[in-house]
Amino acid sequence: MTDGFSRFFLVSLLTSQLSLLASAQTTAPPAGSVAPAAQAAPVVQVPPDTAGPARGWQLVRTLILPQPGAASLDRRGNFYVTDRQNNLRQFGPDGQPLNVYAPPLPGHVMQVEAWNTAKILVFYDDRQQVLLLDRFLSPISELPLPQLLDGQARVVTLAPDDRYWLFNESDLTLRQFDATQKRFTITTPLDILIGRSRPDFRFLREYQNNLYLVDRVGGVYVFDNLGNFRKKLPLPGLSYVGFRGDELYYLGRAGELRFFHLYNLTERALPLPLADVQQVLLSDQYAYLLTAAGVRVYKIPGK
Secondary structure, three states: OHHHHHHHHHHHHHHHHHHHHHHHOOOOOOOOOOEOOOOOOOOEEOOOOOOOOOOOOEEEEEEEOOOOOOEEEOOOOOEEEEOOOOOEEEEOOOOOEEEEEOOOOOOOEEEEEOOOOOOEEEEEOOOOEEEEEOOOOOEEEEEEHHHOOOOOEEEEEEOOOOOEEEEEOOOOEEEEEEOOOOEEEEEEEOHHHHOOOOOOEEEEEEEOOEEEEEEOOOEEEEEEOOOOEEEEEOOOOOOOOEEEOOEEEEEOOOOOEEEEEOOOOEEEEEOOOOOOOOEEEEOOOEEEEEOOOEEEEEEOOOO
């Protein structure tokens, strides 16, 4: 009886251990791929942790700002956003108000870019003017594009070397302008890449020696810092993307925050603590959630 019981106990123990190993085993999927401009390829997606979406998010401040417009973050964590009158408002990392820039002439702000360490770019698409402000929102210089460009700029950004990148939607070219030499130094035609599609370009930024051009229709076009096309990320439906470390982040269709790794080409998701979010910006410690009523400042989980 004792020997039989021992054999039975040993078999049961081995069976349970094998079962635990089988249930714990995981298979790492291959990294997703990017595709040429004419074809989009899937990426590896990690499902979001939907257990307790608001878990870990700490509300720090609520900014009452109906219908916020273009927004950006600088590397110090300061937050910039336009109001309904196209005034540019600056807030500290935790959402404390700092400065306001009210333009002397009315104009629609298409883009605000504060990623440059010393200059904030404001692009007025209706009057085709680029304005540079210092970190206190005092004007530094202006760039009147109609005097320089034969066409209509759709999006503009400032490169780390203080040159300008812009997309000319009149002739479908990506161009770099050197304000010191007062001439265009790089021109990249995009008509072949775009093909017969009707693009809707919304955002442009240079990051880690690459240039990212966001097309709401087709995805994100990636160029090197000389304007050479590299790849297209299959991420349609976007108006804005942000960057944090080696990841690109954006607002998903289900209202979640999605992270796309720029080099591993994998994707993960994080539920947000708030519904009806229009845009998300992330600093090292804080998340700025833009809604129709204003901006909610949250401390990021784990920070």
